[in-house]
Amino acid sequence: MISFDRKNIDQETLIRLYKELLKPRMIEEKMLFLLRQGKISKWFSGIGQEAISVGIGCALEKEEYILPLHRNLGIFTSRGIPLHRLFSQFQGKPSGFTKGRDRSFHFGSKEHHIVGMISHLGPQMAVADGIALAEKLSRSRRATLVFTGDGGTSEGDFHEALNLASVWDLPVIFLVENNGYGLSTPLEEQFRIKSFKEKGPAYAIETHTIDGNNILEVYTKIRELAEYVRRESRPVLIEAITFRMRGHEEASGTKYIPEELFAAWAKKDPVENFERYLLDEGMITIHEIEDIKEKIKNSIEEAWSYTDNEKEPVADSSIEEEDMYAPYVHMKIRPRTTLSSEKRFIDAISDGLRLGMEKFPRLIQMGQDIAEYGGVFKVTEGLVERFSKERIRNTPLCESAIIGAGLGLAVKDYKSVIEMQFADFVTSGFNQVVNNLAKSHYRWEQKADVVIRMPTGAGTSGGPFHSQSTEAWFFHTPGLKIVYPSNPYDAKGLLLAAIEDPNPVLYFEHKALYRSISAEIPDDYYTVPIGEALVVEEGDDLTIVAYGNAVWWAKEAVKKEAASADIIDLRSLLPWDKETVLKSVLKTGRVLVINEDTLTGSISAEIAAWISENAFEHLDAPVMRVGSLDTAVPFAKALEDNFLPIRRIQDKLKELQYY
Numbered sequence: 104m105i106s107f108d109r110k111n112i113d114q115e116t117l118i119r120l121y122k123e124l125l126k127p128r129m130i131e132e133k134m135l136f137l138l139r140q141g142k143i144s145k146w147f148s149g150i151g152q153e154a155i156s157v158g159i160g161c162a163l164e165k166e167e168y169i170l171p172l173h174r175n176l177g178i179f180t181s182r183g184i185p186l187h188r189l190f191s192q193f194q195g196k197p198s199g200f201t202k203g204r205d206r207s208f209h210f211g212s213k214e215h216h217i218v219g220m221i222s223h224l225g226p227q228m229a230v231a232d233g234i235a236l237a238e239k240l241s242r243s244r245r246a247t248l249v250f251t252g253d254g255g256t257s258e259g260d261f262h263e264a265l266n267l268a269s270v271w272d273l274p275v276i277f278l279v280e281n282n283g284y285g286l287s288t289p290l291e292e293q294f295r296i297k298s299f300k301e302k303g304p305a306y307a308i309e310t311h312t313i314d315g316n317n318i319l320e321v322y323t324k325i326r327e328l329a330e331y332v333r334r335e336s337r338p339v340l341i342e343a344i345t346f347r348m349r350g351h352e353e354a355s356g357t358k359y360i361p362e363e364l365f366a367a368w369a370k371k372d373p374v375e376n377f378e379r380y381l382l383d384e385g386m387i388t389i390h391e392i393e394d395i396k397e398k399i400k401n402s403i404e405e406a407w408s409y410t411d412n413e414k415e416p417v418a419d420s421s422i423e424e425e426d427m428y429a430p431y432v433h434m435k436i437r438p439r440t441t442l443s444s445e446k447r448f449i450d451a452i453s454d455g456l457r458l459g460m461e462k463f464p465r466l467i468q469m470g471q472d473i474a475e476y477g478g479v480f481k482v483t484e485g486l487v488e489r490f491s492k493e494r495i496r497n498t499p500l501c502e503s504a505i506i507g508a509g510l511g512l513a514v515k516d517y518k519s520v521i522e523m524q525f526a527d528f529v530t531s532g533f534n535q536v537v538n539n540l541a542k543s544h545y546r547w548e549q550k551a552d553v554v555i556r557m558p559t560g561a562g563t564s565g566g567p568f569h570s571q572s573t574e575a576w577f578f579h580t581p582g583l584k585i586v587y588p589s590n591p592y593d594a595k596g597l598l599l600a601a602i603e604d605p606n607p608v609l610y611f612e613h614k615a616l617y618r619s620i621s622a623e624i625p626d627d628y629y630t631v632p633i634g635e636a637l638v639v640e641e642g643d644d645l646t647i648v649a650y651g652n653a654v655w656w657a658k659e660a661v662k663k664e665a666a667s668a669d670i671i672d673l674r675s676l677l678p679w680d681k682e683t684v685l686k687s688v689l690k691t692g693r694v695l696v697i698n699e700d701t702l703t704g705s706i707s708a709e710i711a712a713w714i715s716e717n718a719f720e721h722l723d724a725p726v727m728r729v730g731s732l733d734t735a736v737p738f739a740k741a742l743e744d745n746f747l748p749i750r751r752i753q754d755k756l757k758e759l760q761y762y
């Protein structure tokens with residue numbers, strides 16, 4: 104039995120809480136019925152846990168973002184999501200929030216201030232940090248609340264998100280829904296703490312434990328703590344104790360859970376207990392309860408019938424591909440004046456960052472040591488003095504949390520540029536890039552307006568973990584854009600184009616070029632549109648396709664060989680400029696593709712395959728490729744020189760010429 108303390112909650116609110124509590128329960132009962140009939144395929148039950156979602160949904164202001172999980176139906180219902188749209192979402196129908204592209208609760212709705220989960224448990228906690236950062240920066244005094252299960256707290260993302268929220272004083276509530284199991288794994292196999300009250304303080308975060316089955320306790324405590332979060336701009340951690348009354352999902356059963364636990368927790372059912380309380384207190388009558396249930400039942404039936412009769416989505420490949428990206432047409436912005444100055448590659452990037460900050464007041468830069476220290480390569484030197492620590496943000500060591508926070512900022516219409524200290528370290532934020540940023544627009548039309556700066560490449564004796572070419576890992580991921588300039592003009596213009604673009608853009612900057620090349624470039628703001636290659640040298644006999652440092656190697660080889668070649672600097676890798684490449688191939692009939700990356704599965708493979716398929720009859724020789732050895736990047740100079748393709752380019756060029 105649960106004992107309730109209504110404190111000063113008025114009767115109207117109590118009845119509203121009851122109605123809201125009933126809704127997810129009754130929807131679930133309908134879903135379980137439909138599941139037995141084979142009309143729906145999968146269901147993650149939140150029966151027994153509804154008081155948490157409903158208490159939270161009713162306690163927070165409606166403009167405050169909530170990031171729920173797979174058992175939080177009550178968040179969606181208490182935020183007033185139309186049931187027919189919710190059911191169509193479950194069934195993959197067109198009027199669902201993802202138009203059939205993602206399932207169950209995997210969607211967000213800006214209108215309802217909800218950002219749903221991706222399947223991966225953990226990354227959404229960082230997204231909440233980003234939303235909370237946006238609230239803080241805009242002085243809105245709003246809280247953001249994000250859910251995690253007990254199992255999900257074992258993910259590194261939990262640690263990164265809590266630590267970041269604490270260090271940055273973010274107004275975010277982390278809600279651990281502790282239901283005893285993570286799939287079949289009981290708490291004692293998940294962690295050794297007895298309570299999250301042991302964990303929160305380690306992050307200097309105020310932590311509370313509440314009875315998650317007691318709707319009034321959840322409601323009042325969340326209201327109180329949300330007030331604290333808004334007022335103090337500090338995170339809190341709340342552990343809501345509850346129990347999962349059904350299997351992880353309906354097909355997986357509950358054999359691993361002792362029977363007596365079900366019996367004990369059945370007595371604590373959040374809906375029945377609250378109903379009995381309202382009856383005992385004389386706040387509601389049986390007749391009124393029946394009336395409420397009848398109304399909810401009718402609304403469920405009506406919505407289900409809409410969904411059931413709705414047609415399946417019709418696939419259109421071009422729309423599917425287009426929707427991977429937020430709509431955006433690149434305009435070539437030209438410099439306003441003819442003023443120019445000599446700039447090294449690195450200065451061109453810094454200049455672009457400065458001008459981007461000036462043009463977009465909602466642009467935030469984040470990265471390790473980027474503020475006073477100026478970044479390890481000094482690309483961001485001087486920016487903090489000009490734009491303040493609010494906008495040029497040093498981060499703890501937490502790539503995943505920062506990239507996730509970038510998405511959160513984008514939800515609130517901020518832009519961000521994130522510096523990876525070295526491109527290699529993006530692996531620690533890989534999930535956020537390929538699953539969260541890349542798929543966000545396709546799934547629920549949320550732009551991921553984030554640029555990730557990637558100091559990349561070998562030739563600096565950096566060894567296996569400071570020299571890798573990582574672009575191919577992302578090239579394979581629809582939803583991302585990739586640019587990779589080779590000279591100061593493009594470095595600035597592409598960076599500004601990337602900042603303008605509302606899509607996630609990986610901006611590769613070769614470390615070996617930072618201080619080794621310079622050029623006279625415009626002082627003003629300008630862009631180099633993403634997706635356009637540049638023919639940097641023209642010739643008749645062969646085509647060399649390259650990007651980054653390889654453009655310089657190509658130039659050198661052509662000069663030495665006195666060859667007559669078109670050298671195409673791709674500049675953008677995703678999308679890449681097929682038209683320019685094709686035009687040149689049709690002219691020369693011989694192609695060499697060079698990239699610095701290890702050869703197997705590198706971007707050159709895609710380019711070569713595409714040329715073979717689309718220009719086969721115009722080729723006089725097989726499409727040839729040069730890349731680095733298929734090894735890790737070695738440290739010692741002699742080994743690194745051997746690893747890189749530079750010395751092999753000459754021979755390949757000859758082979759192609761005389762084939």
Ligand SMILES: Cc1ncc(C[n+]2csc(CCOP(=O)(O)OP(=O)(O)O)c2C)c(N)n1
Nearest residue numbers: 174222223224252253254255282284285286
């Ligand atoms: C990163 C990741 N690993 C594994 C899974 C598979 N998985 C889905 S739910 C789940 C258990 C989650 O337990 P918990 O966080 O306690 O939430 P609950 O399901 O109990 O609400 C697992 C392992 C996943 N979704 N994401």
